[in-house]
Amino acid sequence: MVRALLILLPLALTLYTFVDCAMRDDSQIKKIPKWGWLLAILFLQPFGGIVYLFIGRNRGPKGPKPGKKRILPPDDDPDFLRSL
Template structure:
C-alpha cells in the first residue's frame, strides 16, 4: 500500500512540475481562461486539480505541422525548383 501511495505522490509531483514549466514557457496568447500568473498559482496551490484543469481547459493546442504563413523548407533532393536547375 505504501508503494502505491508513493507512486501516486511521485506522479502528482511530476504532473505539477510538467504543467508549471509548460505554462511558464508558453506565450500569453496560448493560454485561455486565466492570465499566466493565475494558472501558475492554481497549478502550485490546488494539488492535482490545478494541473488537470490547466491541461484540459487552460491551454490552446496549436495545429500540428508547419505554420500556414511559412514556407516549408525542403532538402535539395526533394525541392522541384532545385532539381529543375540541374
Template sequence: MARGIIAVLSIALTVFALADCVQTEDEKIKGLPKWAWIVLIVLLPWVGPITWLFVGRARTLGGEQPRRSGPVAPDEDPDFLRRLDEDIRRERRERREQEPGEGDGA
C-alpha cells in the same frame, strides 16, 4: 509503496504543468490570467495541472509548428542556392576554358 508512487506522480505532474504554464506566452493562455493558472496548478493537486494541460493553453492543430519570421538558413534559401549553383557552373566553365588542348583530340 503505492502512496509513494502516487505522491511522486502528483509532484511530477504539478512540476511539468507549472513549467509549461510559466513558459507559455501570455497570448496563448486561455481562460484565466497566467498568475491564476499558477495558483490553480500549485494549490489543487491533480485537478489544477490536468485542467491546465487540457484547457489552459491554446494548442496548434495537428502539431503544426508556427512559421518562423526571421532569417532563413542558407540551405533553405532558394536565392542562395541559385547563386551557389551559378557560381559552381561558372567556375567549372572557366576551368574548362583554361585547360589547353582537351577538345582537339590530338
C-alpha cells in the same frame, strides 16, 4: 510502492504543467492570465494541473503560424544564396 506512486504522480503532474505553462507564450493560454494558471497549478495540486491541461492551453498545430515566413539560416535560404 503504492504510497510512493500516490506521492510522485501528483508531483510529476504539477511539475510538468507548471513548466509547460511557464514556457508557453501568453497567446497560447486561454481563460485566465498566465500568472493565474501558475498560481492555480501550485496551490490546487493536482486539480489545478489537470484543469490547465484540459481547459487552459491551446492545443493547435505546432508549426509556424499561418502568414508568417519561416526563418531559415543563411546556408539554407535560397534567396540569400542567389544574392551571392
